Amino acid sequence: MEDLAGYTVAILSDRRRHDLATLLEATSARTINVQAVRSVAQPVAEAVAVATRACVTRPVHEVIVSSGLGLRAWLRVVQQIGHLDALIDRMAHARLLARDGHAADTLRDLGLSQIWATASATTEDLFRYLLAQPMTGRRVVAQIESEPQREYCEALRRDGATVVEVITNRFLPPLRIDILRRLCGVIIRRQVDAVALTGATVTENLLRQAEADGVLDEVLNALTADVVPACLGHLAAEPLRAFGLSPYVANGPALPDLVKVLANQLPEWSLQLDVQGHRVEIRSRAVVIGHQVIPVQPGPISVLRALARRPGWVLSPAEIRAAAPSWADVDDHAVEMAVSRLRRAFDGTPLDGVDLIQTVMKRGYRLAA
Template sequence: MTTAPADRPLDGFLIGVTAARKVEEQVALLERRGARVEWAPALSQDPNHVDDEQLRAATEDVLARPVDMFLATTGVGMKAWFGAAERWGMLDDLVAAIGGAEILARGPKSVGALRRQGLRELWAPESECFEDVLAHLRGRDLSGLRIVVQEHGQSLSMASHALRRQGADVTVVTVYRVASAEDPAPMFRMVDLIADRKLDAVTFTSAPAVAALMDAAGVMGRRDAVAAAFQADVVATCVGPVTAAAFELWGVPTIQPSRSRLAAMIKLMETELPARRSGTAIPVAGHLLVLHGDTVLLDGVEVRMSAGPLAVLQRLAVNPGHVVSRQELLCALPGGASGSEHAVEMAVARVRAAIGTRLVQTVVKRGYRLAP
C-alpha cells in the first residue's frame, strides 16, 4: 500500500463537509492535507436572526427588572445581541444588567463574547454542554430568582420549563434560530454519497447540522442506509461532545477531539483515517482501538500512554485476541528481557488504566490478550 506524504496525510481521502460557517477555513485545512472535499451546507449560511423589533422588545423586558442569574449559550448569539443593543443605545444598560447577575456560560465561545464586554462568568462546564449547566443548577433552590437565558439556534423551552419547576422566574431571549440550507440539492447529494459509502468521512460542527442531514436522509428514504454507512465505513467526525450527542439517537459512532476546536478535529482525522485504512483499527470488547505510530485512539478519543504501556499494547495488537506471554511482553518493553515480570504487570496495569480494565484480559498461567 502506498503511504501518503507526511505533509499530506489525507491524500486520497474524500471528506464531506456540512458546515455553513467558517467553511472556507475548514476546506482549506483539509485540502492542504491532501483531502478532496465535498461540501454541502446542512444549515443556512446566514442564520435566521429574530427581527430587530422582537429582539429589542425582549431586551427591554430584560432591562425592566433586576436579573439574578444569566445563562449564556453561544458566542455568536451573544455577539449578535450585544451588537444589536449597541445600535439601539442599550449596550451599557444590558452589560450592567448582566454584570449584576450570577453568570453561567455554556462554553469558551460564549465566555469570550462576555469577556469582550468586561463580563466574567462564575462557572462554565468543561464539557461545553448546556445539559451540564442545568445539572449544575439542579440541586439549588431557585425559588424567586429571575433567570435570563440567551437561547441559541434551537429552542430551549424544555430547559426553561425545568428551571421553572425549580421555582425560577425564567426569561428567554431568542437572538437567532437555525434554518435549513436554502438549496437542499447539495445535501441530497451528500446523503447519496454517504449511503453509497463513497465518502471516507463527514465533518459536523453543530448538532443542528446532524439533525438536518438525518432529516434529509429521511425525506429521501435513505436514513437507515446512512446510519448503516456511518456504523461501518464512513467516519462521522464531530467537533465536540454536543455535536456527537446528536448522533446517539441513531446509534452512530463518532470521533471527536479532546478539545472542541476545528483544528483539533482536523488533526484527529490525520491520524484516524489513515490508521483505519491501513488496517490498524481493532475492534476490542465493543470498542474501536486505533494504533497509528505512537498515537492511540479509543472510540475516536486520543489516549495518552508512556513508552512502556504503549509497547505492551502494540505487542498485544499484533495478533488481537491471541494470548501473549509475559516473557514476550517483557521483550517488547523498552528495557527488554533484562527486566522483570513485575515490569510487565505494571505496564499492563497502566494500559488498563488508560483504555479500561475489560479490554485487556489475563489468561491464567499463560499471559494477556486483547478482549475479543
C-alpha cells in the first residue's frame, strides 16, 4: 500500500468520522474529519412525489431499498398522492434489492416476496452488484439516504441506465458554521495537502461558507495550485467545475477508488527538490528526505515552501510573508525564528550540516537547492 506519511487530507462528509479516514490512515496519512453536511431523515414530500410519478409511468427493472425507515417515509408520501397500488405493481415486476433484513421485511409487508439482499448489509454493495452487470437500457429506482449513494446513481447513468432517485433524507448545512470557516483557513494556509469531497452538498457548503466569509478566491486558488481537490464522484466535482477548476474524480464511487486517486496525485502536487543528491519533498506537515519523514510545524513549513518555489533566489522577509498566507500579519522577527526552527528540524537527518537555508546579509534568505 502507498505510504502517505506526512500528508494531511481533509475529509468532508456527513459524519464526524468517515470510513475514508480509516483507509487513509492505513497508508500513514493524517486526516481531518469535517462534518460538512447534516443528513436528516425527513424527505421533501414534493420531490418524493415527483420521483414516484416517474417510477410508475414506465416499467422498472431494478429497485434498491436502502432502509426500512426510508421506505416507510416514501410510502407515506405515495399513499397521500394516491399512487400506492401503481407503485406496488411496478415493484412486483422488478428485481428488489434490499440492504438488510429490516428493509426486506418492509417490502414483504407490501405483499412482495422475491427480494435480494447482501451479506454485508450495505447499500453500496447493492450498487456495486448492478455496476458489475450490463446496465444499458435498464431502469433503476433507488431509495437513497446519503450523498455517496447519489454518486452510485450517477455511475449507473454513465453505464447507460435510467435512474430515478427517491431521496428520503434532507442534506442541510452543518449546525456550526465555524467548522467550515476554520477549514477554509486551513486550506488557505496550505495546512492540508488534499481535500476529499464525498458529495455535491459538502462541496457546495464549503464554497458557500468561503463566499460568505469573503475568502472564496483564496480557497479556489489553493485548490488550483497547492491543495489536491479529490472527489468521490462527478456530482461532488460539479460545483468546483462551475468555477473553472478541474478536480480529480475517482474511477468509481467506492472509497478505495478515492484513496487511489489521492495516492496517485499527492506526490505529483508536492514540492520536490534535489539537495546534494538527496530527494527532498515538502508536504503540509512534514519534510521527506529520501524515505525519512521529518515532522515540521506549519509556520516553518510555510516559509520553506515560499523559498522552495524559487530555489536559489534571495527572498526578503517581506517577500516571504507575501508568499506565505499564514505569515501575512507577522513581523521580520517571526520569519527569522521560523528559519531557525527549520534549520534545527534537519539536525540528525541526511541534511544535517548542509547549509540548506542561507542567510544573505541585509537582503533575506535563499534555499540552496
